[in-house]
Amino acid sequence: MLRVRHEVDGSSGLLRAEEAAVPEAGAGELLVRVEAIGVTLPTVRRLRDSREPLPLGGEIAGRVVATGPGVTAFAVGDRVTGLCFADAYAEFAVLPTAMASHVPDDATAVEAVALVRSGLVARGAHEAARIEPGESVLVTAAAGGVGTLALQFATAGGAGRVVAAVSSAAKAGLVRSLGADEVVLYRDLDRSGPYDAILDGVGGDLLAPAVRTLAPGGRLVAYSSGGGTVEAYELLLRGASVIGFQIRALATGRPELYARWRDDLWHRRAAGTLRPAVHTPLPLADAALAHTLVEQRRNLGKVVLVP
Incomplete structure (x- = not known):
């Protein structure tokens, strides 16, 4: 082989x-x-x-x-x-x-690897952010495997404004087709916001400017492997918080919830409300x-x- x-x-x-x-x-x-x-x-x-x-x-x-x-x-x-x-x-x-x-019989193998693991991360990050209807949401790495699904969870959850952060304007068409109301390039992130919730799949050098766009009481969920540093003063200034999410912790610590969310991904796909x-x-x-x-x-x- x-x-x-x-x-x-x-x-x-x-x-x-x-x-x-x-x-x-x-x-x-x-x-x-x-x-x-x-x-x-x-x-x-x-x-x-x-x-x-x-x-x-x-x-x-x-x-x-x-x-x-x-x-x-x-x-x-x-x-x-x-x-x-x-x-x-x-x-x-x-x-x-x-x-x-x-x-499922009607799904392709390509759909399966695009939907399940990435979808569970997107769902977990969305839940960790505790997004309320009408709130503004920023999704970074919005054109990636997790980000494209996170956009759809934010839209389906009733977010009032969903913004996709991407590295290139060439990605704008894709993220808008998946529910983004606006598109911002990483280099312009400091001039956007404020956001009630940020789902961050990038980390690294983007983490600090993303925190600065949080609204008072805002929440940033970090689920990337990119690391990054957050200034405590920026959180104090906004009364904001940074939350880490890891899918492995959910899979091992709450397997029943993990399985329920996984089944829900397939139900949403079958209903046409979630598209990898x-x-x-x-x-x-x-x-x-x-x-x-x-x-x-x-x-x-x-x-x-x-x-």
Whole structure:
């Protein structure tokens, strides 16, 4: 089978395609013929900054071709999606049943990897922000996999003004089609606002100017892997707050809520009220290009690899 692995050459990381043996499913695991792989910014950043080879984990969707000992909730032939912790960038991957869920018959594998994990992050960030009807909401990284869904949650939740923050004016058409009332470029963020809630998927150097646009009592939910520093004085000045959200904490700490939100994503998709946006899918062998698109923020929607 074809597999992409990470290796380090000097001070830079590389993604190399190679032939490898098909893995076997162990206890509590599924062997999946992979049809789609979701690329995420945290994975891209982690590999970029590493000085040693790392396993390529990620979101996958496909069909079960074998089950390991003790598996009862899934069978050969089932269509599934979930998070692999290693060797996700491959034609066959091993998926723990604890991280797997079924994919509806009328959904594609590409839709599955664009909807589930990103949708859960978007829903969690939205809930953490405690957005009230009529409030103003800013979504950063609004044209990305999570941001495009966060825009739709804000609109559906009755926000009075939804603003999409993006890196390029070329992304304006997409984010407006998904519910944004206004579009602001990152370089102009300081001159926008105020916002009652900010859903921030960028972090880093954008975090400080975003905090300065918060309205009195405003809330910023940080869910990116970009880090960043917040001045306590800016929060005191506005009576504002910064809230961190991590999807893994929800998955492990509140699995019932995690499952309920996941089912709700599929219900919303079926009803036509939630639409995942996908960048033109790329072949698995073009994994390095996919990472470049994400890191340089040139993507419109979720970046997906297709074996």
